[in-house]
Amino acid sequence: MLYVELLIQGLIYGCMYAMIAVGLTLVYGLLRILHVAHAGLFALGGYLGLLLTNATGSLLLSMPLAAGLVGLLGMVVYRLCYQPILDRPPYVALIASIGLFIAMEELFRLIFGPYGLTYTHAPLQQLFRFSGVTLRAVDLAIVVGSVSLLGSLAWLAKNTRTGIAWRATVDDPQMAGSFGISVLKVRYLNFFIGSALAGIGGIFISLLSNLVEPTMGGVPSYKALAIIVLGGLGNVGGTLIASLVLGVVEAFGTIFIGDYLDRDAIAFGFLILVLMIRPQGLFARS
């Protein structure tokens, strides 16, 4: 029974990682930029979701609203931070991104205070029991929410004109452009969807711990990078599987080797191990 529970917890961790990492790998696939400030948008999602839920009393209303706002801000980040420096070497954008992330953390602290915020009535706290396994509604919501959101994203990418244009641009931006696809629109869409997903990820985490704090983007800022490397940079499917695998490895690792290594050390130890065997990541782009 313990193993089943650990596996479930690992999948919950994995789903949360996936929500954050997908946006990051989308940006990398399209622009070859390591978008560290993505973790700042994740934290912003947590803040907006919580503030809107506290104000309206409805998570169902505030979640899409917060995700939309974070998505729009993601587009603004692209326009103001990345677009002007796209012709520079990639490390320029990386430095700008790290700077933006730190600025966002400190802004959250200045605006919302250093203590972190909590839900006045934390939603989704009902308990469910399935033959010995106790789960909170929020655990289920995370798994169902992430799977359905990421699943529909995959379906859209395969079956709609926009999705095909998007994939074409990722594969070969020049060729896509000469076929009449607006590369700029694809980039905006990319930032919107990636950021909105991260925003929802932030709300999920805030529901799990009933806490949003200025530094909540700290761990995702580097762990999501590890995940997209593991998944083969720019590969969405690989990123999803890598997220789940890493979540499960962490859940079991915390219990069985937690005395020697902390959760991050387990994650990065696993990353090093995988890269030694498969330097191109688990699922490299062909």
Place this chain on the structure above:
Amino acid sequence: MKRRIEVLMLACCLVAWLINPAMAADTIKIGFHAPLTGFAASDGKSATEGATLAVKQINAAGGVLGNPLELVVYDDEAKPAQAIPIANKLIGQDKVVVGISGSYSGATRSAAGIFQEAKIPYISAYGIHPDITRAGEYVFRTSFLGHIQGKAGAKLLGEMMGKKKVVTITLQNDFGQSLAAGFEEMAPTYGIAIVGAYQYSIKDRQFGAIVAKVKADNPEAIYASGYYFTAGPLVNQLRAAGVTCPIIGQEGYDSQKFIEIAGPAAEGVIITTSLDRDSEVPETADFIREFEAQAGFKADMVAASGHTAVMVAADAIRRAGSTDSDKVLAAMKTTDLKVSTGTIRFNALGEVMKAVQVQVVKDGNWHHYAVIDDPELLAPPEK
């Protein structure tokens, strides 16, 4: 015209130069560093508010030696590398009479050495690493060592509550490790069997895996170290998974914010700390009331510790009758002062000797549960 401006500027400089030393002579400066930004900013803010309140109260009562106190505050971000230049600045530029750390152990340790070298008395308000006071005789601590509090936790669980089958969940930093060390040392004495021991990092907020294992261990009680921002989610997730046994924490939980984060799950959680919310001792009751009025949020252990350290510093200067550092040091060594966190006395190493307060969450607030006043168990190291 140009010449006139030059003369005017020169005059301004002269006036400023004349006024400045005169002002400096008027106030007695206490140096204070705390994390006002970064991950520990909330504790830094509480500690600074507590210290500011102490200065206000002292100045309202006429100051020290006829002069008002001035608190010189710097942000150390809880980083050792920041604390070093700050300590040098406080000593060299601000010429403080006493230095106080309202920060975590790392930053406090690195500043302590510099104050010791400059022979300026220095107080760690709540930094718990044992090496802090070992910097030398000029360094004091007004809070418990983690090790001592861990021992008190073992007595609370094993003897006072009669729980013998315990799981420990330890925060992987100096605070958590030293608590665990003290707890494990005394556990056999009180007949406690540790049936599971797990660790987590200060960045963790999701404890699903540990919670699943604790459930399988089925302990009689849990001894879990952490700060309010880790303990809040931990307690919440333990209770959500159906773990109902008592949870024992420490002063890191000691904040209204813990109760807010953990929500209804916080009810019944017991901690060892330094601040008794139900105290009728005027020093404590007045502090709690005035702190809330000034800061706009409820007092916590960190705030009381910042307040205590300033009170101890002011008392030492007053009894020394001078701001001479050697005289202040001699006076500080013989401190016997009633303050918000109890009666402060120091041993030969500069470690505080006082009783441990045990608090419990009842109806969404911290309340008195017990006091552990066992001088032998709580005796801090002498060297």
